Amino acid sequence: MDTIKVKINGIEVCAPKGSTILEAARLAHIEIPTLCFLKEINEIGACRICVVEVKGARSLVASCVYPISEGMEIKTNSPKVLDSRRKTLQLLLSNHERKCLSCVRSGNCELQQLAKELGVEDENYYDGEKTPSCIDDSAVHMIRDNSKCILCRRCTAVCEKVQGIGVIGANNRGFHTTIGSAFEMGLGETSCVSCGQCIAVCPTGALQEKSQVDEVLAAIADPKKHVIVQTAPAVRAALGEEFGYPIGTNVQGKMAAALRRIGFDKVFDTNFSADLTIMEEAHEFLDRVQNGGVLPLITSCSPGWIKYCEHYFPDMTENLSSCKSPQQMFGAIAKSYYAEKMGLKPEDIVSVSIMPCTAKKFEIQRPDEAANGVPDVDYSLTTRELARMIRKVGLRFTTLPDEGFDSPLGLGTGAAVIFGTTGGVMEAALRTAVETLTGEELASLDFNDVRGMEGIKEATYPVAGMEIKVAVASGLGNAKKLLEMVKSGERTYHFIEIMGCPGGCINGGGQPQQPGYIRNTVDIRALRASVLYQSDKENPIRKSHENPAIKELYETYLGEPGSEKAHHLLHTSYVKRTIN
DSSP: OOEEEEEETTEEEEEETTOBHHHHHHHTTOOOOOSSOBTTTBOOOOSOTTEEEETTOSSOEETTTOBOOTTOEEESSOHHHHHHHHHHHHHHHHTSOOOGGGOTTTTSOHHHHHHHHTTOOOTTTTOOOOOOOOEEOOSSSEEEEGGGOOOOOHHHHIIIIISSOOOOEEESOGGGOEEEOGGGOOGGGTTOOOOOHHHHHOSSSSEEEOOOHHHHHHHHHOTTOEEEEEEOGGGGGTGGGGGTOOTTOOOHHHHHHHHHHHTOSEEEEHHHHHHHHHHHHHHHHHHHHHHTOOSSEEOOOOHHHHHHHHHHOGGGGGGBOOBOOHHHHHHHHIIIIIHHHHTOOGGGEEEEEEESOSHHHHHTTSTTOOTTSSOSOSEEEEHHHHHHHHHHTTOOGGGOOOOOOOSSTTOOOHHHHGGGSTTHHHHHHHHHHHHHHHSSOOSOOOOGGGOSSOSEEEEEEEETTEEEEEEEEESHHHHHHHHHHHHHTSOOOSEEEEESSTTSGGGOTTSOOOOHHHHHHSOHHHHHHHHHHHHHHHOSOOOGGGOHHHHHHIIIIIOSTTOHHHHHHHBOOOOOOOOO
């Protein structure tokens, strides 16, 4: 690798050819502050917070986009640089709604943190006219407040470049520029898929999910209601970050303990219904392969992907598995099988989910998701909302004991827990489908070809005399590339897994928000995924069809996968939508 020598604050640094000043500085253990910069997503040098002094340059330069050259001398901490950053930050604050104490991002706001680091104490220094507060709450899953927006354009970049949707962008010019949808439409009127990736990258409180914490606490306080909760696999891999744990820490035990102390009547695990999903989906896949059904079969666990397919590939909705997502299957079983076991009426059960996903808030309101005459799931909270709820009720999360889930809907396998990462649903389905087709136990349960953070993965497996071709995509931009190859005939598959968020649920729009410098330097997705793979490895049961609770459910209630009763409770339908 060719390297270049530069001097940063008088220290000689060797960096790969083609590096920016920002990248070279990090090699010298110097963190130059940024706001707008997201590596390979938003590299526009717009915010000017990252400016540095380069010997011979006419003015300060944006380090995030300025390439290094041999012998370059750089100052990242000169009085001129620090003064410039301070003035830039003061200007940003002059047009910012500074109600920090009531802001959802207080204490975890990149703008607020920079003000502390740069010693900006006079936040009123450049006060004048401000962008008026314009709240857009038209979408089911989120709220946008332009008075807290700093026009960094991270949200628009991830929406367009990563997700390939582009339903938000800059409107108007100059001081009157705001981020919004075309023709001033509310976000809920557009083809937004509710993935929440814009919220995940926002450095301030301009974007946030619609919180239902108070509604859930009110339900818990109602003695006439039996309130149950399910937690998705990816939540346990990320929740700890909200309480100071390192990225990649499994807090499953403390999470269960916290939920029990919040007051939920039963604490269950979505892993149970993930195993149930595999039973139904594997049966559907085998039926289509053996009986000439529509192929490729495409997974239906990700509601952001489902809505994307309905809008942008409506002609492929027939390829979607008719299986409900694990969240919805859980709710349907909770208000039927579980209700009967407990002697409860479905309408007296309040079903709450804790999800890494903002699109789940949309999913619970979809048609055909009320198998028992009432919604399968009543409230869906994000990982971030759970963290706020824990703080709100006064729990000291880090000191809680480790506890388990309740029965019977709290038992899940290793196959279920890997649902939370890209390739996990495919791997779980293959474990069951291959053993069903061959009638033999797999020598190895690890399908490594579908693991990893690549946007698109392909594999071919010889099974019972057939060559089963599979593909995995995460992030909707990658989904688009894959489906276009399928439609053109360039690629042929039997089974496809698609997750709406890059990396899968571990990187969902409802997961803990990490600042830009962490997102740019740490493989957050891989660290969170490692939690799930380790959990799978340590689980004594690693195949969905060997889950004893699932076996009992079929033996005593559902009959068999794909039965009439199973189809009524566990399967759904889709809507062909237009692009707005």
